[in-house]
Amino acid sequence: MLRAIRVVRRDHLGAAEIVDRIVLDHGDRHRRRLAMRGVGGLAFLLDLPEPAILDDGDALALEDGRLVWVEAAPERLLAIRAPSRLALQRLIWHIGNRHIPAEITEDAVYIGDDHVLAAMVRGLGGSAEPVTRPFRPEGGAYAGGHGHDPAQGHDHPHAHPHAHPHDHPHVHPLADA
Structure with a gap:
């Protein structure tokens, strides 16, 4: 299956060919790995090295250099x-x-x-x-460049400080889907 391997931020799109667009809600714009299908029918696997927040107007770079436009639903x-x-x-x-x-x-x-x-x-x-x-919520104080939102909980070891009690559910939305 064709893979999307990196995020291209909207201010760095350049002249690459945009071949489809994907319309995603807030939850699906916070992923690392997920099978996707563009509005035009292009099927691909989002396969990023780390979880990322996909912003409205960004693009996903496919293995062959083409782009899929990201739109916030x-x-x-x-x-x-x-x-x-x-x-x-x-x-x-x-x-x-x-x-x-x-x-x-x-x-x-x-x-x-x-x-x-x-x-x-x-x-x-x-x-x-x-x-x-x-919906474009704040990434959280501990985003660390990948949009980690402590409000959503997490299932990875604590490698960063938290200023809130840990009595909320620990299910990380950024984990592999």
Whole structure:
């Protein structure tokens, strides 16, 4: 099977031939090894040396030098807003305390659609409105260049410090699929 062996970041694409595109949600943009099929039908194996975060606009380099464009799929999220910057910062703290992926922008925080967290946000004075858009959460403080998000848990030995208790599930989304 044809293999995709490296990630080419969107600002380094150059003039290589783009032969297909793959539309992936947040979870599938955090992989090392996974069988994939492009929108145009091209089947290939994502086979990276290390787990990587694939960003919207990046490409996967196939063994033969051709590229497959990566597109972030729209996902159902909550757009969390607050009446002031300080109120939004407080909401970010509470969301972070739940160890869930979050995308932080200038005026909102985006998280996966969750009615319990929506109620918490509203109870703290914020708004939580459902939206559908690509999800681009923060990579985490311990990303180390490969996007490790401690909020997602992990099943590898602890070679890096963690500033949070380890009572959350340990299933690493970056493990081989």
